[in-house]
Amino acid sequence: MxxxxxxxxxxxxxxxxxxxxxxxxxxxxxxxxxxxxxxxxxTGRMHGLLHSGGRYAVADQASAEECIQETRVLEDIASHCVEETGGLFVKRPEDSEEYFEQKLRGCEECGIPTEVLSGREARKREPYLAADVDKAIAVPDGAVDPxxxxxxxxxxxxxxxxxxxxxxxxxxxxxxxxxxxxxxxxxxxxxxxxxxxxxxxxxxxxxxxxxxxxxxxxxxxxxxxxxxxxVRPSKGVMTVMNVRQVDTVINRCIPKGNADIVVPHETTCILGTTDEEVEDPEDYPEEEWEVDLMIDELSKLLPVLQEARTIRSYWGVRPLYEPPGEGTADSEDITxxxxxxxxxxxxxxxxxxxxxxxxxxxxxxxxxxxxxxxxxxxGVSASCRTAEVPLPGSRDERVLDDAMDEFGLTSPVARRSKQRLGDRASEVLDTDGPNPVICSCEGVTRAEVQDAIDQSGTDLNAVRIRTRASMGNCQGGFCTHAMAQELHPEYEPGQAEAALDELYQERWKGQRHGLWGEQLSQAMLSYALHATTMNRDHATRSAAGSRTASDADAGETVDFEAFDGGAPGGD
Amino acid sequence: MSDADSPHDPGVPDDEIPDDEFEPVDVFPESELDLRSGADDCYKCSTCDTNCPVAEVDDEFPGPKFQGPEQWRLKRKDDREIDPSIMDCSNCMRCDNACPSDVPLSQMHNEARAEYVDEQMSKLSVEYWRNRVLANYRKGAWLGSKFPRLTNALANNGPLRKLGEKLFGLTAEREFPAFATQTFREWWAERGGAQVQSEEKRVAYFHGCYANYNTPEVAKAMVRTFEQFGYEIVVPEQGCSGTPMFANGMLDDARRDAATNISSFSELIDEGYDVICSCTSCSMALRQEYPELFTFEGTADVAAHTYEALEYLRIHEDLRGALAGAEVDGDGEDLAYHAPCHARNQGLARQAVELFRDLDGVAVEDVGDSCSGISGTYGWKAEKYEKSMAIGEEMFEEMDEAEGRTGMTECPTCAMQMEHGTGYDIRHPLEILEAALVES
Amino acid sequence: MAIEQEVLVVGGGLAGVTAAVSAARTGADVRLVSYKQPTLRNASGLIDVLGYTPDGEGPLVDPFAALDDLPEGHPYERVGADAVESGLALFDDLTDSTYEGNHTERNALIPTQGGRVKPTARYPASVAAGLASDERDALLVGFERLVGFDAPLSAARLNAAGAPFEARGATVEFPVALSADPKVTRFAHLLDRDEAGEERQEGSVRRALVERVVTHLDGEQRVGFPAVLGDDHPEEVRADLEADLGVDVFEVPMGPPSLPGLRLEDRLYDALDAEGVRIETGNPVVGYEAGADGDRVEAVAVDRSGATVPYAAEQFVLATGGLVGKGIDSDREGVEEPVFDCHVGHPPDRYDWFDDRAFGDHRFARFGVDPDRELRPRNGRGAVEFDNLRAAGAVLGNYDFAAEKSGSGVSLATGFHAGRLAGENT
Missing domain, CATH: 3.50.50.60 (FAD/NAD(P)-binding domain)
Known part of the structure; x- marks a missing residue:
């Protein structure tokens, strides 16, 4: 050719x-x-687990072996996306002893390293584990930022x-x-x-x-x-906690079930999940009971979850497939x-x-x-090199250990920035101008936001997934408008506004599922800031017509002259 | 080897089962409290930051919201690094009182500071030892009080102070507080202890270091006033409250003294005593910091039974009535009152003003809600001196504009700063109360 | 019982302060007890009365004309138009020359952070030169290290909205070497002190700021800055800037943390003191003691680090705030008022508490107690919970202050009304 x-x-x-x-x-x-x-x-709606293979070690050993193999590869080529947290398969008193043994044997058969821990040893690693957890199997699970x-x-x-x-x-x-x-x-x-x-x-x-x-x-x-x-799409819910209650992946050691995993993900923990077949991958119900199930079930492993703050929930749809004629009834059983x-x-x-x-x-x-x-x-003969060549950001791991270069940032912000950017850190963060923090929940600076804008234009959701800006506890209440401002003057005011509205709505979509207690207070504060102070719920335009026609198509008509024009004799 | 196979009753936490093979594990070893969950309460309103006196004068200081919930939330378990700026926090604790959402800010700061001092500060550095000595004021004071006149002369010898700044990082700008020729405890022993006995009304006095070694007149005023109201007073064995140790990240030192204090006072509580402090930082430590940082038996009990002296009388006696008919001799003294930050945190910021507002013979003027800037040992450090005075500036100005030339506050180090910045004499509300109510 | 008074107000925000002063002016002996700092300081410092109807019509030119049409149960409907007027009059009296807007019944349109205008009834004097109905051209100035206010973008939005003047924006470096993230209080402090102090720079900060701004001026008669122009001496800061720039200077209100909110809080607490109200801040009210027949509150319980101290009074005012101020609390199961456990109506299904659109009709925004016309909270059957307990401000339900832009007005009107009735009933 x-x-x-x-x-x-x-x-x-x-x-x-x-x-x-x-x-x-x-x-x-x-x-x-x-x-x-x-x-x-x-991909953007998974729980962030980098499988050691442990979860498949009993029912699907071929998959388990692939997982442990690929986890090792990703730890090498994608070090800045992966956190080697380790994982535990945790057994409660009512969980099957026999299955625990099967899991242990299965892992060994698949080449997944294990260590059996007593309940006390497990709690020493993860102090929030329930007091009645019997024992656990430690495996090399990890967390990955998809x-x-x-x-x-x-x-x-x-x-x-x-x-x-x-x-x-x-x-x-x-x-x-x-x-x-x-x-x-x-x-x-x-x-x-x-x-x-x-x-x-x-x-x-x-x-x-x-x-x-x-x-x-x-x-x-x-x-x-x-x-x-x-394709048989199957939905699963993921509930995001505000902080990391655990630094290790916690799996419940049971054959199959809903709400059996907690993954420490970046600054949060993610609870998962359910498995329910849906008709349409874009349109399916997102329901209260699913969120409640995560909290109530997983509280059996981590009682602290009962009172802890969740910041949002989201649903992902698995692209399950089975060849024609299999006809598996339960989506959980599909390969x-x-x-x-x-x-x-x-x-x-x-x-x-x-x-x-x-x-x-x-x-x-x-x-x-x-x-x-x-x-x-x-008819091309070329071999695959993706397992050997590190990804951009992971080509030089030393940046993470280099405590000297903080780019003028406070150390936690510098550390988080470097964890996100990997070896791109100095390229992105070495700026001449002032580099204030834009998103203080996640410690994201102006330089990192600008770098993401360079990659993705006015799409602030694309900026979000690159930087994590607006993914923390205020869910964008205090930073989305500051992110949008970063688009100007490169982009027009109207574009910045549209981008803001889109990001703000996207943040709301998930946050809705966590609206009680602290997150409801947060939501009210954000609403008060954006509606009361910024009046973002009302677009206003003049009765006399707008100076720049392109922005005048939306919003209510206002007769500026009819309003208070200042106190007579006042300044 | 593991004990995973050892049989026991399901449902019983195995931590409670005696086990020869393993040392019992403290679920939360005290040095590693996981405070990340404290970030759950934060809704980012920044009220804490607007109350931080350090952030106002030093923009390099990232403020309590960052030092507390943000820093903790960004932490992974194996991240050991704490931002060094934690040492610039003065531990005034105004952020605690500010936060509308119950974030345990000062607890987070205390833990972060202790972690920083433990893991990142060189134990060989002058700064570490300077802080350690400042934090353990009581030990030096004990020695100094043995030879008060000599110590006072040496401590305020100009060339020596300069040397202290150079070698040790103690500011030469300040005069050391004078040691009393007779400590409060010596006086207490000499007078034969309590003069009033009561089965019903009994208090145990936590005098702290300063009232014992430096201002026994405050402690005596407390004794005479409480006895006037018919209280039986005991003065039990006690150590430092820990305030200067928290502020310097010396949690181990604080823990040692706290163990003494809690065991000493919780026994008395069982006998019907309440704990009275005349220093608002001491009462703060016993009430808030102990339960946040320590888990000794009796900690919660001591916290719930500890009161500041005036506060206690306000609650248990008709103090308003008693003062209504009283007067202070003299020619209408005008007092410029500064509420210490730690008093503010206990809801005591206004009580002296309220109590003395209608008292004949004195006029009290509140000099506002700013911080004095000294925050205990903070303002004694050479590198913090300027900052400390910049923070205090607002209070100095307000005092300057006040009618009187006498100041009043409950906190001994605030008193030092007030005196240092204005040259006023500073009195303690208990002294005014004594003057009004106790027959001399 | 040692701590007693005639009227006890629980909560130290705008509603609580108004209620305390209102009660004190009836001659009653009043104590105000609050726990943490009020959310007043998070607010922009603007005193909204009614900017939009509950149906979203607006911006309203005359908020008072719209009061009669409010639905039953709305706090304004409960207290009536007179109380709204009286609450504002009380506010005008307490804030004196530091606030403007009382020369007219009409709302003002104020440009705020983000470049939109919002309707409000009273505004700090520092904001007055910025009114959007003023036809003088304006220069907006932002600071490099102050995120959240982008002056060129705000100016462009004002122009796009058709404001009757030309706005331009410029971003300058604050004339003092600062770290990347200075707090708003740091800017204010530097301008208050007018000396960069401490070691970094000699000379007047205000003057140096003027020098940086003046080069951007192009015939505009007014200049707007983010609302950080001083904390303790804002008049002085503004006067100096105006004198040196030769034009009017105004502040653009910002979200939390808000200097105008802080200044208002200081002003109101000074007023409280002057009115003889006893103030106690720092310990939470955690419960109450009812009289023998259960229809009166005898005392509230104040928690002092584990010890509970009763505070007795004849009349009580609940002004603990809403979801943000924590006067209303919630969990997955429901919504409650935590001090007196007053009834808070809410849909049983949590998923009915919100709208799917970020700025939709949120039921949660209207959570709160449901009062009678004397502002006494009622139980689920419509009967008064306690004869001597009234509620004011955001703890009240049945209105969405964010959508209506009515937060401060409701606090003033209901604070005035509850305080007066409490005082008169002693």
Whole structure:
């Protein structure tokens, strides 16, 4: 083949970004399109567990072995996204002794290192564990930031020449002469980084091969080419605590069940989860009982959760898949394995491969498999290097240990910034101008916000997932407007305003699920600040017409002259 | 090896089961309190920051919201590093009183400071030993009081003070407090202890270091006033309340003295005594800091039974009635009153003004809610002196504008600062109360 | 019982202070007990009466004209228009020349942090030159290290909203070397003292600030700064800046922490003192003792680090605030008023407490006690909880102060009303 073969990857989750990186490192010409932000689908809505494999060690040993293998790889190539917290499988008195033994044996069989702890030893590690926890198995579970990992994969792909388009929705697959040759894409605000208020465009993107890596949305892409991809989306709730009650992943040692895991994630703990099949990956009920279940069940492991503050809850949809004819009744029993559907073999439609199922922890391995497959189809012989070459941010681990360089920040802020930015820290934080903290909950400075804006335009949610700004206890009440101000003057006031409204609403969406006690006080304070003081619930424009016409289309009409113009004789 | 297989009744916490194989584990070893959950109460309103006297004069100081809930929330268990700015906190505790949302700010600061001193401060540094000596004022005071005249002369010898600043980081700007020629305890022993016996009304006096060694007249005023109201007083064995130790991150030193105090006073509480302090920082320590930082048996009991002297009389006696008919001899003394930050924290900021407002012979003027700036040992450190005086500036100005040339406060170190900044004589409310109510 | 008084006010925010003064002016012996610092200092310092109707109509030019149409149960409906007027009159009296707006019944439109205007009835004198209905052009000045107020962006928004003047914005470095994150009180302190002090810079800070700003002036007759122009001496700071700039100077109100809120608090506490109210701050009221037949409160229980001390009175006013001030508390199961356990109506399903839109119609914003026309909280059956307990301010339910822009007005009107009735009933 003469020209560089081209591949279109649909889906900007962990799998899609992993494939884009892999193929572009092999020298292919890659374009990735994602309908929302990177991680918009399931990746951005997982609990952040980096599996040691322990959770699968009894029921699915093949997956368990893959997990421990890939966890080791990610600890190397993505050190700035991973926290090696360790994990515990904790047994309560009423939990099966037999299963505990099975778990221990299973781990050993899969090569997962274990250590059995007495209840007291376990409590020494995690003092908030319930007093009646019998014993525990320690395993090398970890925590991972899916946003950072995905963004780093995309950045690496870009560094190898890939084109990454977010807010680019596939509206049709292009099928010519019985072959998929590309896709029709609608760019919400034109190609490139997102810009609020900029008109949308459509584009035909042609490619030698198209990869459908859209997870729970894979069925929809399949439909566009008349293919039946039977994804069974299953929702699960995750509840975010305000602080880390534990620094170790806490699993309950039971065969299967809802609400059996607590993951220390960045500054928070995440409680999970449930498993319930839904019809539509974008429209499903988010209910009170699900949140209550997390708190009530997991309080049996960590009683402190009963009184602790939650800041939000969110739901993720697993892209479960099973081959036609399996008909598993309970979504919890559907395999977590991944499936590569070669539509040439399966449906007689070449040019398209779909990847469904699978787990976040093994995203790189899945990406390697599908990349091998596509290269094979395209006649490219190049081998995978993603397991050896560290991701941007993780190329030099020394930055974290270098206590000397604090970039003029207080040490906790410097430490957190470096944990997020990895080896990019000095590139981002070494600024000449003043570098005040914009988000004080998470310790995010102006320089880091500006760096994220450079990457993602006016999309403040994209800034959020890169920096964690607005993800702390005030849920954006005290920083979203300051983040929006950072868009100006590069972007117009109207764009900053639209970006603010969008981020603020996104923060509200999750925060709604934690509205009692402290978080309800917080919500009222934020509401008072944004509505009472800033009057953000009322857009105002003059009866006499606006000076800048572009901003005048919304809001109530005001006759400025009718209001108090100052005391007579006053200053 | 593990005891995971050892059989026992399910449902019984195994921490309570005697086990030869393991030392019992304290779930919260006292040095490693996990205070991250304290951040749950914070809603970021920054009321604490607007009350911080240090942040107002020093923008390098990141303020109580950062030092407390934010720093703790950003912490992972293996993050040992505490921002060094914690040593710039003066432990005035105004943030506690400010926070509308119950964040345990000073507790977080105390823990962070102790952790910093333990893990990050060189035990060989002059700063460490200077702080240690300041924190353990009582030990020096004990020695000094043995030879009061000599010590007073040496301590305020100019060249010696300069040397102290150079070698030891103690400001040469301040004069050392004079030691009394007779300590309160010596006086108490000499007069034969309590002069009033009562089964019903009994108090145990926590005089603290300063009233014992430096201002026994305050302690005597307390004794005479309480006896006037018919109280039987005991003066039990006691150590330092710990206030200067908390402020310097010397929690181990504080714990030692707290153990003595709690055991000594909780026994008396069982016999029907309440604990009375004449120093508002001492009462603060017994009431708030002990329960926040220590877990000795009787800690909560001591906290619940400790009162500041005036506060106790206000609650238990008709003090208003007693003062209504009283007067202070003299020519209408005008008192410029400063409420110590630690008094503020106990809800006592206004009681002296309220009590003496209608007392004949004195006029009390509140000089406002600013901090005096000395915060115990803080203003004694050479590198903090300027800051301490900048914080005090507002109070000095207010005192200057006040009618009288006499100051009044409950806190001995605030009194030092008031005197240092204005040259006024400073009195304790108990002395006024004594003058009004006790036949001389 | 040693600590007793005729009227005891629980809570030290705007409503509590107003109630205490109002009661004291009837001749009663009054004590105000508060726990922590009031949320008053979080507020912008603007005194809103009614900016929008509960249906969202507005901004209202005349807030008083809209009072008659408020729904039954709304605090203004409970106390009546006279109490609203009287509450404001009391406020005008207490704040004297430091506040403006009483020359007219009309609302003023004030540019606030973020560049939008909001309707309000009284405003600090420091804000007066910034009114959006004033036709003079304005320069807004922000500081590099003060996040939350972006002057050029705010100016652009004012222009976009069609304000009858041209606004421009400029961002300058404060003329004193500062760390990256100085507190607002630090700016205020430097301007108050007018000397960078301490070691870093000689000379007048105000003067140096003027020098940085004057180069940006282009014919504007007024200059707006974020509201950090002094804490103890704001008039002096503003006067100096005006004299040196040769134009009017105003402050743009900000969210917490808010200097205008702080100054108002100081002013009101001085007034309380002057009115002879006894003030006690620092210990929480944790409960109460009822009389034998249960229909009167005899005393409240004040917690002093574990010891509970009764404070007796003839009349009580509850002014502990709302969800932010913690006068209303909640958990997953429900919503309560923690001191007297007064009934707080709320939907049983937690998911009915909020709207899915961030600025939707939030039921939680209207949580609070439900009073009769004497402001006595009523139980779930509509009967008065206690004969001698009245409530004022944000602890009251049935109104959304954030949406209506009515927070301060309700505190003043209900504080005045509750305080007067409490005082008259002693």
């Amino acid at each position: 003469g020209a560089t073969p081209s591949v279109l990857v649909i889906g900007g989750g962990s799998t899609g970004c992993g494939i884009a990186r892999d193929l572009s490192m092999r020298g292919l010409s890659v374009t990735l399109v994602e309908q929302g932000n990177l991680t918009h689908g399931t 946003f950072r990992l995905c963004v780093a994969n995309a950045a690496s792909a870009q560094n190898h020449g890939a084109r990454i388009e977010t807010h680019a929705e596939v509206t049709d697959l292009l099928v010519e002469a019985g072959e998929v040759v590309g896709a029709e894409v609608t760019h919400e605000s034109g190609p490139g980084t997102r810009t609020h208020g900029k008109a949308g465009t459509t584009e035909r993107i042609e490619a030698d091969h198209v990869i459908n890596a859209t997870g729970a949305w894979a069925g929809r892409i399949g439909d566009m080419a008349g293919l039946d991809v039977n 977590r394995d991944f499936f590569l559907l070669d539509h040439a073999d399966r449906d007689g439609l070449p040019g398209l491969t779909t990847i469904v199922g699978g787990k976040f922890t093994t995203y790189r391995m899945m990406a390697e498999d599908i990349s091998d497959h596509v290269c094979d189809r395209l």
